[in-house]
Amino acid sequence: MSKAxxxxxxxxxxxxxxxxxxxxxxxxxxTMLAVLDRPVKKVPALQGLTIGTAFFENxxxxxxxxxxxxxxxxxxxxxxxxxxxxxxxxxxxxxxxETLSAYKVDAFIVRHHxxxxxxxxxxxxxxxxxxxxxxxxxxxxxxxxxxxxxRQEFGELxxxxxxxxxxxxHSRVARSNAELLPKLxxxxxxxxxxxxxxxxxxxxxxxxxxxxxxxxxxxxxVMALRLQQERxxxxxxxxxxxxxxxxxxxxxxxxxxxxHAIVLHPGPINRNVELSDDVADGPRSRxxxxxxxxxxxxxxxxxxxxxxxx
Amino acid sequence: xxxxxxxxxxxxxxxxxxxxIENGKIKGWNLAPEGDTIDGQDATIAPAFLExxxxxxxxGQEQKEDLAxxxxxxxxxxxxxxxxxxxxxxxxxxxxxxxxxxxKATGLGQARLRPSAALTRGQQGDQLAELALxxxxxxxxxxxxxxxxxxxxILRLGLEYAASLGLPVSVHAEDATLRAGGVMNEGPVSxxxxxxxxxxxxxxxxxxxxxxxxxxxxxxxxxxxxxxxxALQLVREAKQAGVNVTCEVCPHHxxxxxxxxxxxxxxxxxxxxxxxxxxxxxxxxxxxxxxxxCIATDHAxxxxxxxxxxxxxxPFGIPSIEVAFALMYTHFEAxxxxxxxxxxxxxxxxxxxKWPAPTLDTGAPADLVLLDLHTERxxxxxxxxxxxxxxxxxxxxxxxxxxxxxxxGKVAYRRE
Numbered sequence: 001m002s003k004a005x006x007x008x009x010x011x012x013x014x015x016x017x018x019x020x021x022x023x024x025x026x027x028x029x030x031t032m033l034a035v036l037d038r039p040v041k042k043v044p045a046l047q048g049l050t051i052g053t054a055f056f057e058n059x060x061x062x063x064x065x066x067x068x069x070x071x072x073x074x075x076x077x078x079x080x081x082x083x084x085x086x087x088x089x090x091x092x093x094x095x096x097x098e099t100l101s102a103y104k105v106d107a108f109i110v111r112h113h114x115x116x117x118x119x120x121x122x123x124x125x126x127x128x129x130x131x132x133x134x135x136x137x138x139x140x141x142x143x144x145x146x147x148x149x150x151r152q153e154f155g156e157l158x159x160x161x162x163x164x165x166x167x168x169x170h171s172r173v174a175r176s177n178a179e180l181l182p183k184l185x186x187x188x189x190x191x192x193x194x195x196x197x198x199x200x201x202x203x204x205x206x207x208x209x210x211x212x213x214x215x216x217x218x219x220x221x222v223m224a225l226r227l228q229q230e231r232x233x234x235x236x237x238x239x240x241x242x243x244x245x246x247x248x249x250x251x252x253x254x255x256x257x258x259x260h261a262i263v264l265h266p267g268p269i270n271r272n273v274e275l276s277d278d279v280a281d282g283p284r285s286r287x288x289x290x291x292x293x294x295x296x297x298x299x300x301x302x303x304x305x306x307x308x309x310x
Numbered sequence: 311x312x313x314x315x316x317x318x319x320x321x322x323x324x325x326x327x328x329x330x331i332e333n334g335k336i337k338g339w340n341l342a343p344e345g346d347t348i349d350g351q352d353a354t355i356a357p358a359f360l361e362x363x364x365x366x367x368x369x370g371q372e373q374k375e376d377l378a379x380x381x382x383x384x385x386x387x388x389x390x391x392x393x394x395x396x397x398x399x400x401x402x403x404x405x406x407x408x409x410x411x412x413x414k415a416t417g418l419g420q421a422r423l424r425p426s427a428a429l430t431r432g433q434q435g436d437q438l439a440e441l442a443l444x445x446x447x448x449x450x451x452x453x454x455x456x457x458x459x460x461x462x463x464i465l466r467l468g469l470e471y472a473a474s475l476g477l478p479v480s481v482h483a484e485d486a487t488l489r490a491g492g493v494m495n496e497g498p499v500s501x502x503x504x505x506x507x508x509x510x511x512x513x514x515x516x517x518x519x520x521x522x523x524x525x526x527x528x529x530x531x532x533x534x535x536x537x538x539x540x541a542l543q544l545v546r547e548a549k550q551a552g553v554n555v556t557c558e559v560c561p562h563h564x565x566x567x568x569x570x571x572x573x574x575x576x577x578x579x580x581x582x583x584x585x586x587x588x589x590x591x592x593x594x595x596x597x598x599x600x601x602x603x604c605i606a607t608d609h610a611x612x613x614x615x616x617x618x619x620x621x622x623x624x625p626f627g628i629p630s631i632e633v634a635f636a637l638m639y640t641h642f643e644a645x646x647x648x649x650x651x652x653x654x655x656x657x658x659x660x661x662x663x664k665w666p667a668p669t670l671d672t673g674a675p676a677d678l679v680l681l682d683l684h685t686e687r688x689x690x691x692x693x694x695x696x697x698x699x700x701x702x703x704x705x706x707x708x709x710x711x712x713x714x715x716x717x718x719g720k721v722a723y724r725r726e
Binding site: 056095117134137175198200222 | 496497498500501502503504505506568572574615616618619620621623
């Protein structure tokens with residue numbers, strides 16, 4: 001049960017990724033976006049390769065984005081959804097992955113409700129693995145598309161401040177951004193109600209506050225995180241109304257941000273919970289841009305890991 | 311039946327000696343060899359170890375371990391006596407179950423079994439089990455173990471009743487509501503890994519409560535597998551105040567920290583969780599200053615497939631009974647010294663149970679172990695007698711391997 005392989009073959013999180021490699025990956029995303037603007041949106045880069053999407057947790061959007069990215073690069077795609085499989089009957093992660101490997105899959109894209117599952121798949125399969133979200137741990141392509149969207153807006157990430165507001169405790173998006181953005185020279189401010197804001201997340205380039213106005217005050221980008229009803233049911237919060245009072249990203253809160261600040265959301269949005277309608281649909285919103293960039297970022301990641309090899 | 315073991319050394323002694331065993335007792339030292347003769351090859355002799363905390367999984371979970379594999383593993387680890395935990399399926403809360411286990415173990419010729427029994431029916435925590443009948447059947451300790459005793463009143467009653475029967479109650483001291491869904495120590499590492507954390511306060515808070523019950527009742531409380539500096543300090547202060555409490559620590563809590571979880575390997579998922587370097591250091595100091603009474607392994611075998619589930623689903627537990635002494639000797643001989651280390655595995659554990667201290671004197675029961683303190687060997691789980699053939703220490707080079715274990719005058723284990 002040895003350590004997962006080097007980051008050169010996988011995108012599990014950003015632990016082993018250098019700033020130079022990350023910048024190269026973002027640069028390459030420009031090229032992929034250009035491909036998506038062509039009448040024929042397809043390149044032969046991954047011809048002959050089979051990409052397996054192993055989604056142990058449902059996510060129509062992320063899965064669609066990855067599968068489309070793989071197909072636009074001419075890969076064959078094997079889709080595996082755990083809900084309708086033997087996994088629900090208690091099959092071990094290793095057995096599932098070894099079975100999928102027997103279909104001659106060349107790389108895995110993994111989504112799982114447990115933190116660390118993508119690392120386990122990398123260990124068990126010996127194949128390149130792209131983490132499409134594992135528990136609270138990481139959602140690296142989401143953070144990359146966030147970074148790309150901010151860079152697209154402002155030309156660079158160095159010196160920028162990104163405020164992330166909401167259920168930080170349970171958020172792989174917040175953790176991945178807190179890992180990625182400081183490597184690219186940006187500051188991250190994590191903000192949310194105290195029970196959902198673990199103190200131990202503070203670190204190099206990452207600060208915490210429970211004061212949302214303070215969080216957005218110098219922010220170039222403000223991201224709202226999805227708040228799930230489950231948090232009320234498990235005692236973290238009194239009610240959605242109580243959350244909305246201090247932490248909903250709405251025009252009143254955004255009035256405290258600089259005029260140039262843009263608004264991001266990893267989707268899907270709970271409208272008028274963590275994000276108000278007017279802000280979601282307003283001029284500062286880059287939410288649909290994120291979706292578009294997401295596909296290009298995922299193409300760039302696939303290229304980087306399976307063709308470019310760093 | 312007579313057996314002579316030649317060419318052995320007592321701890322810190324230079325001269326080579328021999329010991330003769332007859333009818334399950336030590337007949338004497340340096341007698342003329344008689345009966346079967348085993349060449350001890352210069353190994354060090356000690357009383358066989360006592361294990362106060364092992365999960366042998368029988369009845370009902372034999373895919374993980376059974377009496378034959380678990381007690382063979384214990385003998386291979388140098389243990390002569392094992393107290394097994396009652397969290398089996400069904401729970402060991404019936405006198406007939408205790409009797410059946412002892413009867414079965416007796417025929418195996420491995421380590422001796424002294425079962426613990428549930429303190430409450432089904433380990434549910436809300437109604438006392440038949441403690442007097444369980445004792446009569448052979449139970450030596452009462453515990454609800456991992457089913458933490460959330461109902462303090464019932465634990466109090468259990469302490470009082472068990473004390474009147476002369477048996478200890480042992481507890482897995484964690485506040486279940488604070489522990490919640492934690493799968494590792496709560497702290498910077500758990501937050502970085504995005505894994506639900508179990509705070510040190512869950513253990514300390516529960517130890518504080520249980521020490522109050524101990525004061526209230528005067529009964530003997532044994533606290534299992536202490537993992538935090540804070541809880542240890544609470545026990546230290548209570549002992550200084552004369553509270554009737556004992557405690558154990560496990561090799562994995564002395565050797566490993568939450569940093570081990572960084573690779574997302576479920577091998578390191580254990581309850582209580584692996585803590586921080588400050589905690590391991592404090593536990594070592596607890597061994598040195600006598601706050602900790604004994605070393606127990608909390609040997610917790612599972613199937614490989616169970617351990618290959620994800621980090622949330624995989625069961626808690628590390629199998630370690632076969633490597634415990636070698637681990638402790640290799641890593642802590644310098645800090646503890648061999649006599650103290652052996653004491654923590656023999657007399658210390660016996661004292662917790664109010665059993666006579668094991669000795670190698672003429673006339674004593676012939677439970678003994680020979681230890682090769684010099685040869686380095688690689689931990690190879692495929693050779694384990696336990697059904698759980700994996701280990702956090704696989705591939706590690708260790709010294710201090712048991713080479714012969716004698717239980718009741720009979721060879722229970724001999725290294726090939």
